[in-house]
Structure formats: structure tokens, C-alpha cells
Amino acid sequence: MGSAASAALPLQEYGVNMITNLNKNKKSLSSLDSAQVVAESGILTRREFLGFFLLGGMVSLFAKKVNAEQKPKEAMFWKRLD
């Protein structure tokens, strides 16, 4: 039976060291570089978004072009009247 003092903090049980994380984030807001924050957070930059958007558009147009160029099926019963 453990005492209250020796019991692990709830988040520590999940392997989260709260003190370390607190120290890491001690920088003041003004010292943060927005580009770095975006890069570290995994959010798409405007440039990346635009890139994906254009790529998607091109793939879609290409697929439509391929579809439109599918050769129609020749009929089975017909004759030339030359």
C-alpha cells in the first residue's frame, strides 16, 4: 500500500514528464518564429497547400481527358454503303 506522496502524478503514469515540457515552453511568445512554429506543428504552409491543390487539379483534368479519349465501342451489326 503506497502513500499519497509516493504516488505518481496522473500524467506521469502515461510517460509524460510535465516539468520538462514546462521548461521547454518557457520561451516568451515574442521570441517565437511563426514559420518555425508552423513547421514544427505539421500544419501545411500556404505554399504546400497551393502545391497540393494544383497537383490535384492537374490529376483530375488528366483523368477526365483519359476518360473522354476512351475509344467508343464499334457496333457489331452494320455495313458500309459505298
Place this chain on the structure above:
Amino acid sequence: MANKVQCELCPNECVLENNQRSRCRARMNKDGVLFSLVYGKPCAVHVDPIEKKPFYHFLPSTTAFSLATAGCVLSCKFCQNWQISQAGPEDTDTYDLPPDSVVRQAIFYKCRSISYTYTEPTVFYEYMYDTALIARKYTIKNTMHSCGYMKEKPLRTLSKYMDAANIDLKAFTEDFYGKICGGSLKPVLNSLVVLKEEGVWLEITNLVIPTLNDDMKNIKEMCRWILKNLGPDVPVHFSRFYPSYKLTNLPPTPLETLTEARKAAMDAGLKFVYIGNIRHEGESTFCPKCRKMLIERVGYFVKLNNISNGKCRFCGTSIAGVWS
């Protein structure tokens, strides 16, 4: 004159200049070659009870993967599906569904058969033929509901892969076919005989329209022709007409007319005569010998089935049809 082609699929035998469309709207002459414009592009795709086609002697209470493309070889003024049958492929919303995908979908939905229906399957002949060929490999049956307006050679070619056909015999006069449908009766009668010869399971539907084809004299004549040329086992469905398309001025067919037509057909010697599009005892199958009810139907649903191994469970009489 150059690049002129003639379609040899249906009795319309359209002669087409370059870039001209056929009467059915589904075929086009492109630089001297005739192309199908609807191949792999159905505008209607559903899973239906087989009884809806209607097939009453073909795998009862199973489902049919049903499809249609735009277009029709006739122009019936009473068409119930005129929005797609009297339209070109570009006027309808279509799916991209090549033949192998149709078969895959039919398997996915556990359908015992694929049904080419709703509009006129003749207009998507190549699509139907290729699909039927693949379906046969996977032991899925092929059925069509057609007006029978097809030339003999393509019909015989198709019959190798077609398991059942329900043919609309719209009336028994050339006058009706000419004025109301824009076609002729003779090729339809020929198709019925060809299908019978080829061993395709055959059922016939006759839509009874007040004042236009409800003359009992003609109905009796039609029944005698069926009996003589196709035999007494061919099921005949007398369907109720509802005002539609260009015939909205006519009333629905009275029940009395339908029952009278059914009685006339049975008196003529036909064994299986049904009434459709209306709830009535005439939707059910009765044994031609002991007269007991074999298949009780309510609408498209089978309530009970007393046919076992193709025979009446009560007296053992063989009942014509495809039962398993």
C-alpha cells in the same frame, strides 16, 4: 455518299451519313464506322426482384441486377420510362460501368441474374452481349425485357448467352404498332419464334390500353397465335396501363378488361396467364391440372411457393419454367 453506313441491328435499318445518329439515339456514324455511344454507360442501375421484370416462371423470389442505357428503337406514346428511353445518352446522368464491373456488382449484391431492362436493350446490344458473356462464366443468368424489335441474326447471336426474355407484345395489329409505337408487328412475332427456337425461356407482356388495344377479338387472335407458334406453356402477362407520356388523356385499364382478357387467354388454351400492375389473384400461379395455388404473389413479392423440383407439390404436374 462517302462514309455512309447502315445499321443492321433492328428492323429500322437506319442509313446514316457521316456524324449522323441512329433513330434510337445510341449509335453514330463516325467517318464510315458505326459506333455505340452507350457502351458501359448505363443511366439506370438497380437491384430488383425478378418478379418486377416481370418473370414469374424464372428463379422466383431472387434478385436481378438490372440496368439500362438511354435510347429506344421504338417511340411508344404510352412509354412508362420515356424520360430515359426517348433521350440520348448525353441527356441522362450515366455511370461508368464496364461489363466486368456489372458482373462484379451482381455478385456483390448476391443477384442470381442480370437483367437488361427499363429501356430497350437492343440499343445497347454490344454492352449487353459482352456483359452476358462474362456473366455466363460466373454462372449468373442473363435476362432481358425487350420489345423484340431486333433482326434475326443479332438475336440468334445473343440467344447463346441469354437465359430468359420477356417480350412486350404491345398489340396484335400492324395499325397499332405503326401509329402508336412507330414500328411494325411482324418483326416482333418473328423474334418470339426465334427465341423459342433458340431455347430461351420466354414470357410475354401485353399492356392493355383502353380504346387502343383492348378489343377482345384481337386479344383472342393474339392468344391463338401464341398457342399455335409458341405453345401453351408460355406465360402471358396482361398489364394494367396507367396514363403516361403522350397518353395522359386515357384512363387506367379497368380491372374487368384485364380479367376478361385473362379468361379469353385461358379459354384459348394458355396455361399460365397473369394480371400485372394491379393487386389481384391473377398475380399468382395456379397448377393447370389440380388448380391449386402454386406461387402466391403480392406485388413483386412471393408469399408462398408450392413448386418443388419444377413440379406441383399437390399433384406432381410438371410446371414449365426455370426454377433453380
